[in-house]
Amino acid sequence: MERIIYRELKSTPKVWGLLAVLAVFIAAAGAVVLYVEHYGHIVTGMDNQIVWGLPHVFAIFLIVAASGALNVASIGSVFGKVAYKPMARLSALLAIALLVGGLAVLVLDLGRPDRLIVTMTNFNFTSIFTWNILLYTGFMVIVAVYLFTQMARGLPSYAVKTAGLAAFIWRLILTTGTGSIFGWLVARQAYDAAIMAPLFIVMSFATGMAIFLLVVMGITRMTGRAFGPELRTRLARLLAIFIAALLYFTTVQHLTNLYAAEHWGIEAFILRDGGIYTFLFWGVQVLMGGFVPMAILFHPRLGKQAAMVVLSSFLVIAGGFAQLYVIVIGGQAYPLDIFPGYEISSSFADGVINSYTPSILELILGLGGVALALAITMIGMKFLRILPNSLSDANVTPKI
């Protein structure tokens, strides 16, 4: 068995080049923030019907994925799988980075981003948003401590295990909080369901694992460090199981709604008549982001090919993104049922399906959040001993 040696990334043109590209995206997002703050949200595609738009899809996607990126570290520390431990540092760093990226998008899309301090001085503890502010900041602190316990010398082994367990429990609560943003909305037909919290947790498992796989494959390739095919296949198999679980929860969510006549309207909209949302649900979320990658990854031969794992991971990310788009935007596109039993119309778009076309500004802001998350990961790996010299299969403990 090889000894695991963690090393900072070397200063290669590739590393700096990638950081430069990411910096361009971040700068563009910064410019968008200033532009929108000056002119107001009138320049975006969001309005009084679709109040949360593409930036929120990006933000929630990143926040959900952040919790999932911790999977690998948790499996190592909490469930004692030795093979995963060399990747635990990267897993923790990526979790923090994705959360920061997501929060940045969320915060910079506020109507008054200049008043961010108010969220720290005025708390309303009946709001799940308030709890999320504490959960998100707490997550960063706990995972940072967890990362420290892994990197510090001379700490007893239970320190890592305890910090790992705390981080694991915290991230389950955190994603429960994120799901409950929608689960606790009684007003809208598409939300108001307890399954939102576990659905979001399983979504975090799948999307977080897909992002982790892409990052670890990308960075080992870029730096010429080994990433053993056996290790990769294990992670990929795990991803396939998470996809299956996500499909299961999605099925239960819709079956439950289909049983109650009250929800037939919203279900018919999402599953049959919703145009873009129906396409995103069946085409991208279920087929391309669900069954196709699951079939590839469970396939005895295809699932072992690096290119197929990369493809599947991208598909899962696309599927998770589509799923959030359908939940966030599709849920708002369907009108509020203020007068059950009546067809209603008004000057304020009552009773009609609301349309939404995201502006390029919102896309740039969202991509800026992704770039920020990746840049933080890169900088972390560049200056800290995060990534092992080798993740070869020599370190994968033989199956007992």
Place this chain on the structure above:
Amino acid sequence: MKRLFIATLVLFGLAVGMTYAASVYPEIPKATGEPHPEGNEYWRINHMDLLRHDRDLTVRDGIRDTDASLAGCVTCHAVNGSDGQPVTFKSEDYFCRVCHDYVAVRIDCFQCHNSIPPKMDKASLMYKGKTETFEVLLAYIEGLSK
């Protein structure tokens, strides 16, 4: 001798500095209406606390007859432009901006609040409360004639 020279130099520097400082120190526009009984210094130091306290009373508890109301501030402290009309917060001559620009402290009151004195229509006369109406009217006329 050397000391004397340095002292002279320092004095000269101070004199120049003070002249310069006096010229850039903001010229605070004169207000109309009754002067503050607590004195101007008190208000210069405490205006934000007084406003913040009273804004919460008004918004949260519906108490409108507070001592410090923004509409009252902008009425007495209105600055007229070249057209004889009160200038808005957009103008550098606006009362609040004279000092706030000087000390580079951004205020966002006027993103929501109107920065010019309330128009004297029926609603705002009632809004000011009957006892004060006449004084406000006088202050307003005074402001116009300025």
Place this chain on the structure above:
Amino acid sequence: MNIPDLKLKGAEIHRRDVLKGGAALATITLAPGVTLMAMGNGVAAAANPGVRWGLLIDAGKCPSDCSACVTACSDEHGWENNGLPTDPQWIRKVTLRDKETGYENTLPVMCQHCENPPCVDVCPTGASFKREDGIVLVDRHTCIGCRYCMMACPFKARSFLAESITDQKPYSPRGKGTVEGCNMCVHKLDRGDGTTACVEACKATGYNAMIFGDMNDPESDISKALASYPSIELRADLGLNLGVRYQNI
């Protein structure tokens, strides 16, 4: 230079808090140079926990071609609806058509001033709040523009101001990046008008489809009407106990 007080004096804050007590005050000298003036109506009109302001709307008396209440609100508070999806609408006329029978009628919908408002529950900063007298409001001083209240409102009563505006009404401040909605004309209630712009306008048309008043006072017009005729609240299934009630839907 003589600086009298660096810190806010306790008495300064206190004499304002005294007003909450609801007692009518004469001129009192609290400290040298600090004089408290008599505050008559201001005290009486402040948000009173014994009061629950409410509206009763008779859809049977609300003609489909009348929108006087909407115009009055727009004039009173200075919002403009030019037909854009980003334009705010504090109150709107909704047309209802029975899916089975085809029967149509219209009625105004605005903030329903819930006793248990979802917008207040979800607001992270407490900017969305309920006054002691039951009016649900946005405190724009602490609103960060997250729009979660708009997601949570079952009645689509809130709008987000997506662009800069000027020339606001002095009694109804509004600004870019914050959320707004019907405030039951708090400025009118606080000065003792005892009615709202929309109800005044409805009266002026002669249709008299709206009654405003204190739902806690059994002698008020609204309480008497509610006690004598059947009425409903929207989305009663949500159990929010609304301050706006409807008849003859």
